[in-house]
Amino acid sequence: MLAFTNSEEKQSPTVIGAGCKVTGDIKTDHTVQIHGSIVGDITATTVVIGRGGVVDGAIVADNLFLHGTLNGPATVNNANMFSAAQMHGELSYRTLNITANTALECKLTKRKDKDKK
Numbered sequence: 001m002l003a004f005t006n007s008e009e010k011q012s013p014t015v016i017g018a019g020c021k022v023t024g025d026i027k028t029d030h031t032v033q034i035h036g037s038i039v040g041d042i043t044a045t046t047v048v049i050g051r052g053g054v055v056d057g058a059i060v061a062d063n064l065f066l067h068g069t070l071n072g073p074a075t076v077n078n079a080n081m082f083s084a085a086q087m088h089g090e091l092s093y094r095t096l097n098i099t100a101n102t103a104l105e106c107k108l109t110k111r112k113d114k115d116k117k
Contacts, residue, residue, distance in 0.1 A: 014044075018052055025057070034068070047076075051084060 013031040016022055020036035031046040034053040042055065046063040049055055053068035064076040066085040079093040086103040094111050098104070 016053070018050075041072075049085075 011030045013033055014026060014028055015033045016036045016038060018035040021038075022036070023039045025040040025042070026032055026038070027043045029045055031048065032042055032044040033048045033050065034042075034055055035050040036052075037054045037056075039056045041057040041059070043060045045061060046065070047055075047059050047061045048065040049068040049070060051067045054071070055069070056071045058072045059070065059074040059076065061074075061076050063078045063080070064074055065080045065082070066087060067082045069086045071088050073090040073092070074087070075092045077093070078095045079091060079097070081087070081096070081098045081102045081104065083099050083101045084103075087106050090107040090109065091104070092109045092111055094113065096108070096110070
Protein backbone atom coordinates (compact mmCIF):
# COMPACT_ATOMS: atom_id res chain seq x y z
CA MET A 1 0.00 0.00 0.00
CA LEU A 2 1.16 3.54 -0.72
CA ALA A 3 2.81 5.42 2.09
CA PHE A 4 4.16 8.44 0.21
CA THR A 5 3.55 10.17 -3.10
CA ASN A 6 5.67 12.29 -5.39
CA SER A 7 4.82 15.54 -7.17
CA GLU A 8 3.46 13.70 -10.22
CA GLU A 9 0.97 11.65 -8.23
CA LYS A 10 -2.37 13.27 -7.55
CA GLN A 11 -3.56 11.09 -4.70
CA SER A 12 -2.18 9.90 -1.42
CA PRO A 13 -3.70 7.99 1.48
CA THR A 14 -4.73 9.64 4.70
CA VAL A 15 -2.96 7.76 7.49
CA ILE A 16 -3.84 8.02 11.17
CA GLY A 17 -0.89 6.36 12.90
CA ALA A 18 -0.86 4.18 16.00
CA GLY A 19 -1.11 6.29 19.14
CA CYS A 20 -2.75 9.19 17.25
CA LYS A 21 -6.25 10.29 18.37
CA VAL A 22 -8.39 12.39 16.04
CA THR A 23 -11.78 13.97 16.72
CA GLY A 24 -13.65 15.14 13.63
CA ASP A 25 -14.93 13.94 10.28
CA ILE A 26 -12.77 12.86 7.34
CA LYS A 27 -13.95 13.22 3.72
CA THR A 28 -11.70 12.23 0.82
CA ASP A 29 -11.82 10.67 -2.65
CA HIS A 30 -8.94 8.38 -1.70
CA THR A 31 -7.91 5.81 0.92
CA VAL A 32 -8.00 6.33 4.68
CA GLN A 33 -5.88 4.05 6.90
CA ILE A 34 -6.57 4.09 10.63
CA HIS A 35 -4.09 2.56 13.04
CA GLY A 36 -4.93 4.95 15.88
CA SER A 37 -8.31 6.27 17.05
CA ILE A 38 -10.96 8.42 15.35
CA VAL A 39 -14.14 9.85 16.83
CA GLY A 40 -16.06 11.07 13.80
CA ASP A 41 -17.49 10.01 10.46
CA ILE A 42 -15.40 8.87 7.49
CA THR A 43 -16.33 9.19 3.82
CA ALA A 44 -13.72 7.76 1.44
CA THR A 45 -13.16 5.43 -1.49
CA THR A 46 -11.44 2.85 0.73
CA VAL A 47 -11.27 2.66 4.53
CA VAL A 48 -8.72 0.37 6.20
CA ILE A 49 -8.99 -0.01 9.97
CA GLY A 50 -5.83 -1.77 11.06
CA ARG A 51 -5.30 -3.97 14.12
CA GLY A 52 -5.44 -1.67 17.09
CA GLY A 53 -7.33 0.95 15.06
CA VAL A 54 -10.65 2.18 16.47
CA VAL A 55 -13.35 4.24 14.76
CA ASP A 56 -16.31 5.62 16.71
CA GLY A 57 -18.52 6.97 13.95
CA ALA A 58 -20.17 6.22 10.62
CA ILE A 59 -18.36 5.03 7.51
CA VAL A 60 -19.42 5.51 3.89
CA ALA A 61 -17.04 3.92 1.38
CA ASP A 62 -16.72 1.69 -1.65
CA ASN A 63 -14.39 -0.68 0.23
CA LEU A 64 -13.98 -1.44 3.93
CA PHE A 65 -11.12 -3.56 5.26
CA LEU A 66 -11.72 -4.12 8.98
CA HIS A 67 -8.91 -5.59 11.08
CA GLY A 68 -9.60 -3.42 14.17
CA THR A 69 -12.76 -2.02 15.79
CA LEU A 70 -15.68 -0.09 14.31
CA ASN A 71 -18.35 1.31 16.64
CA GLY A 72 -20.98 2.73 14.34
CA PRO A 73 -22.81 2.12 11.09
CA ALA A 74 -21.13 1.46 7.76
CA THR A 75 -22.54 1.75 4.25
CA VAL A 76 -20.15 0.12 1.79
CA ASN A 77 -20.09 -1.77 -1.48
CA ASN A 78 -17.46 -4.31 -0.41
CA ALA A 79 -16.93 -5.24 3.24
CA ASN A 80 -13.94 -7.37 4.26
CA MET A 81 -13.87 -8.47 7.89
CA PHE A 82 -10.67 -10.10 9.08
CA SER A 83 -9.61 -12.16 12.09
CA ALA A 84 -9.93 -10.20 15.37
CA ALA A 85 -12.14 -7.53 13.74
CA GLN A 86 -14.95 -6.15 15.89
CA MET A 87 -17.99 -4.19 14.79
CA HIS A 88 -20.98 -2.81 16.70
CA GLY A 89 -23.65 -1.08 14.63
CA GLU A 90 -25.33 -1.66 11.28
CA LEU A 91 -23.49 -2.85 8.17
CA SER A 92 -25.10 -2.17 4.80
CA TYR A 93 -23.15 -3.90 2.02
CA ARG A 94 -23.27 -5.39 -1.47
CA THR A 95 -20.44 -7.94 -0.97
CA LEU A 96 -19.37 -9.33 2.40
CA ASN A 97 -16.25 -11.39 3.14
CA ILE A 98 -15.72 -12.69 6.68
CA THR A 99 -12.76 -14.68 8.02
CA ALA A 100 -12.66 -16.77 11.20
CA ASN A 101 -12.73 -15.19 14.68
CA THR A 102 -14.48 -12.02 13.56
CA ALA A 103 -16.70 -10.46 16.25
CA LEU A 104 -19.67 -8.86 14.52
CA GLU A 105 -22.40 -7.64 16.82
CA CYS A 106 -24.35 -5.73 14.23
CA LYS A 107 -27.33 -5.77 11.93
CA LEU A 108 -26.36 -6.92 8.43
CA THR A 109 -28.26 -5.52 5.46
CA LYS A 110 -27.43 -6.72 1.94
CA ARG A 111 -28.17 -4.04 -0.62
CA LYS A 112 -29.22 -5.02 -4.11
CA ASP A 113 -27.63 -3.53 -7.19
CA LYS A 114 -29.87 -0.93 -8.82
CA ASP A 115 -29.67 -2.57 -12.25
CA LYS A 116 -30.85 -5.98 -10.96
CA LYS A 117 -34.45 -6.78 -10.10
